[in-house]
Amino acid sequence: MQLLITRSRALLSSLVLAGALLAAPGRAHAGVFDLYAQAQGGGAYGLGLGGVQMDNDFFSGAGGALYGAKVGAEVLFTDAWVEHWQFTDLEGITGTWTQFMIGADVDFPLGDTPQGQKPKTFAELGFAVGYGLGTGQQVEPPLDNAQVTDKGFIGQLSLGVDYRFSKVISIGVVVPITYGYLFKNGEGAAANNADNQYHQLAAAPMVYFRMNLGIGR
Numbered sequence: 001m002q003l004l005i006t007r008s009r010a011l012l013s014s015l016v017l018a019g020a021l022l023a024a025p026g027r028a029h030a031g032v033f034d035l036y037a038q039a040q041g042g043g044a045y046g047l048g049l050g051g052v053q054m055d056n057d058f059f060s061g062a063g064g065a066l067y068g069a070k071v072g073a074e075v076l077f078t079d080a081w082v083e084h085w086q087f088t089d090l091e092g093i094t095g096t097w098t099q100f101m102i103g104a105d106v107d108f109p110l111g112d113t114p115q116g117q118k119p120k121t122f123a124e125l126g127f128a129v130g131y132g133l134g135t136g137q138q139v140e141p142p143l144d145n146a147q148v149t150d151k152g153f154i155g156q157l158s159l160g161v162d163y164r165f166s167k168v169i170s171i172g173v174v175v176p177i178t179y180g181y182l183f184k185n186g187e188g189a190a191a192n193n194a195d196n197q198y199h200q201l202a203a204a205p206m207v208y209f210r211m212n213l214g215i216g217r
Helices: 002-023 058-062
Strands: 031-048 066-074 078-087 093-109 121-135 150-164 171-184 195-202 206-213
Touching: 031 058, 058 093, 058 195, 066 206, 093 150, 121 171
Parallel strands: none
Antiparallel strands: 031 066, 031 195, 031 206, 066 078, 078 093, 093 121, 121 150, 150 171, 171 195, 171 206
16 A cells, blocks of 8 residues: 555656646647547556556556557647557457547657758657546457446556658657556446456557648647
8 A cells, every 4th residue: 555655646746747847838839720640559568556456457468569540639738639559469459448538738849940940850748637448359349338348547648759741741759658547347347346446557659650630730
């Protein structure tokens, strides 16, 4: 319990720091309005922090190589998106993760930009909260509750670098770090049943290819 409290305090401190950075003045950039879609791939790794089911946390079981997609909309610094990951052991699908997120992000130009030109490389910092759903197998559309193995509330801090070929196309790398308060689905999966609950921390370094349709980017 003491270890969980210590880790929770460390996480809270990180989130407060992220919020301060997002609010701080500087050379931050954001589009007025932006619709975007991206394809992405990489890996995800997790660790149970506490709770009865901590040894059965989702990302320890299904994590590994991943590929997926993200679709969202951004207005000024507010970002909302839906993201789906497919996990694979290179022989088959070991699980899926879908999350619905809302948060804020800022972009900071990197390096020197020649006079009269727009910067192309940006550091990106974001923070979001939302809800996630995990399955221990490939989803058979439409997704229903019977296919869900894990679900719950999540907070996410992301760090990345984005290179923009144009206003429409960019590539980049990103590392979302996610804290989850999750529930095992199934029989007895009530919100007040502590036997089905756990806390976890996960990271998913990825590369992506993004297409933007925005105003003022």
